[in-house]
Amino acid sequence: MSDAALSVLTKKDVPGLSALCRHAGWPGYDERELGLLLQNGRLFGYKNSKGTLLSCSGIFPYGSFASLGLVIVQKEFRGAGLGKKMVETCIGELNDTIPIMLVATEQGLPLYQKAGFQQISSIYKYVCDRFFPHTADSEIDIVPFQAKDFQALTKADRAAFGTGRERLLQQLVSGCLECAVAKNKDGRIVGYGLSRQTPDSLRIGPLIAPSRECAALLINELAHGKQGRIRIDISGEYRCIDPDLAAMGFVRDTESPLMVLRKSLFPKRNGHLVAVTSQGLG
Numbered sequence: 001m002s003d004a005a006l007s008v009l010t011k012k013d014v015p016g017l018s019a020l021c022r023h024a025g026w027p028g029y030d031e032r033e034l035g036l037l038l039q040n041g042r043l044f045g046y047k048n049s050k051g052t053l054l055s056c057s058g059i060f061p062y063g064s065f066a067s068l069g070l071v072i073v074q075k076e077f078r079g080a081g082l083g084k085k086m087v088e089t090c091i092g093e094l095n096d097t098i099p100i101m102l103v104a105t106e107q108g109l110p111l112y113q114k115a116g117f118q119q120i121s122s123i124y125k126y127v128c129d130r131f132f133p134h135t136a137d138s139e140i141d142i143v144p145f146q147a148k149d150f151q152a153l154t155k156a157d158r159a160a161f162g163t164g165r166e167r168l169l170q171q172l173v174s175g176c177l178e179c180a181v182a183k184n185k186d187g188r189i190v191g192y193g194l195s196r197q198t199p200d201s202l203r204i205g206p207l208i209a210p211s212r213e214c215a216a217l218l219i220n221e222l223a224h225g226k227q228g229r230i231r232i233d234i235s236g237e238y239r240c241i242d243p244d245l246a247a248m249g250f251v252r253d254t255e256s257p258l259m260v261l262r263k264s265l266f267p268k269r270n271g272h273l274v275a276v277t278s279q280g281l282g
Helices: 011-023 031-040 082-092 109-114 147-161 166-175 212-223 236-247
Strands: 005-008 042-047 055-061 066-073 100-103 118-128 141-144 178-183 189-197 202-208 230-235 251-261 273-275
Touching: 005 082, 011 031, 011 042, 011 055, 011 066, 031 055, 031 166, 042 082, 055 082, 066 082, 082 109, 118 236, 141 212, 147 166, 147 178, 147 189, 147 202, 166 189, 178 212, 189 212, 202 212, 212 236, 230 236, 236 251, 236 273
Parallel strands: 066 100, 202 230
Antiparallel strands: 005 042, 042 055, 055 066, 100 251, 118 230, 118 251, 141 178, 178 189, 189 202, 202 273, 230 273
């Protein structure tokens, strides 16, 4: 691969990124999803002398940690060290006091282990092709998001995610299909969830909830009445919701390691992160 050069990727590279994602079997990344990644991080990729994109990776900084994702190398160019160099480049974008998390694929796991990443949990992908409504008597009230709710929403998100990501949340809320908030009996916002349409499925996430009951009610609100495949990526700390997901028609598809570099510096979370935004953004 002597003719391959590492480049910073821009909007002009979206067609090449889309082709790489299809090559990797990730059809959910359309122009809008890739645009969200480009707006919230820094993407790199190797191109050959003709300008064809052979690989990609991205680093997405938040307040006190970052997420590394979208690491793809075309099959015929694997083993040439492109993935290793891209991951090193992403890590080098940050100072050595910033922890970095990622969701590992089976192919990438050895590379991440060698780079010093340690597994702290897992992310479980669930899919549903026929949704069954969830009903329950509850003191939790699920209502549509209003602009005045944003500050309370971000406060709940910060405690669950471990750091602030207000810019990303603003983009997600403004571009989502639906956003709902959960209020307790005192009218205080204690959780939220949103859905967005991607080429292969309706994606639910992020989703924050203080209890299994609240999480199930939010999922029901976002999935009820929808047609086609629904996907949700559940945090390993929230496996208690498995019976509710099964009753609603969800089937577990994959389990992927959630890994962190500089584990001792990773911030505390309150256990309310039910579902991630995506396996790249966290």
